[in-house]
Amino acid sequence: MLIKLFRSGKGSGAAPVDYLIASHVLAYDGNRDLIRDDAGVPLMKSRHPLPEVLAGDPDHTRALIDACPHVWTYRAGVISFDKDDHPTEEQQQAVMDAFDELAFAGLDRDQVDMLWVRHSHEGRVELHFCTPRMELSSGKSLNIAPPGYQKSMDSLRDMLNKEHGWADPQDPARSQDIKQLPEKKTSCPGPRGHPELAGRPDRCRSDLIPAGHGCRAGRSRLRTAPPGQSLSHSQRPGQRNTLAA
Incomplete structure (x- = not known):
């Protein structure tokens, strides 16, 4: 009872x-x-x-x-x-x-x-x-x-x-065996639904960055710079990318 x-x-x-x-x-x-x-x-x-x-x-x-x-x-x-x-x-x-x-x-x-x-x-x-x-x-x-x-x-x-x-x-003797329920199919939409990452959990954002481009992770996004340039350390969240030669 x-x-x-x-x-x-x-x-x-x-x-x-x-x-x-x-x-x-x-x-x-x-x-x-x-x-x-x-x-x-x-x-x-x-x-x-x-x-x-x-x-x-x-x-x-x-x-x-x-x-x-x-x-x-x-x-x-x-x-x-x-x-x-x-x-x-x-x-x-x-x-x-x-x-x-x-x-x-x-x-x-x-x-x-x-x-x-x-x-x-x-x-x-x-x-x-x-x-x-x-x-x-x-x-x-x-x-x-x-x-x-x-x-x-x-x-x-x-x-x-x-x-x-x-x-x-x-009573432990009354415990039920774990019931396996079918898993729901899920997909990885990637950042903002990027088609190259959709359904590809083995890939990440860095796969989208062309070779030779520098990058620095922000709080909620990834910022990139062309080869030969770097991101300003003084850049604040919400500002546009500031590129330094």
């Missing part, structure tokens, strides 16, 4: 809440790239079984996020179990309670709002959560994952995994 908080958290409540309860979502491949048809249109996939609301009210949470006066309006994340964990209903409830106690420590239930939705269409249990980033009685900003939060979340994860014998994401 692992605990992950998402980086997103701005905007209206429609996006995070509707994603949790939607029956159809965009289809992604193993690299998290959108799957498209021959015409380039993104494909959708159905969630089966459908998402289940375990705690909270989607409409209420959406409205509170919309009413949040702060730049960051919500926090969302997931507690994801391994396919071999098989947590019971009681265990899932205990995990949600433990997370709430950590996230809202020192606050009463009427001071916060939390939406919990279970996803199981991927063949494993995922407990998704979403909360307005606001303390309800005062309207002040409430961040359940302040700087340094990862340490306490990791401690909760490790405690629960050890207590129930669930899969430990930190």
Whole structure:
């Protein structure tokens, strides 16, 4: 089991809440790239079984996020179990309670709002959560994952995994082999797209300078002088080349 908080958290409540309860979502491949048809249109996939609301009210949470006066309006994340964990209903409830106690420590239930939705269409249990980033009685900003939060979340994860014998994401035996992805073709356009250097990583700017010409490298360009002349040492960036016989 692992605990992950998402980086997103701005905007209206429609996006995070509707994603949790939607029956159809965009289809992604193993690299998290959108799957498209021959015409380039993104494909959708159905969630089966459908998402289940375990705690909270989607409409209420959406409205509170919309009413949040702060730049960051919500926090969302997931507690994801391994396919071999098989947590019971009681265990899932205990995990949600433990997370709430950590996230809202020192606050009463009427001071916060939390939406919990279970996803199981991927063949494993995922407990998704979403909360307005606001303390309800005062309207002040409430961040359940302040700087340094990862340490306490990791401690909760490790405690629960050890207590129930669930899969430990930190176990070296569970590390995946490196997946080789196809490299994108790149070309070396050369300085300012010079055709003689395009696609020729074995050549450099000096290959363009005729034999016998002197040169001195500037900050962002290469300056040259004809044979028998040299560049002035007093030349400043941005000035024209000053040639000395």
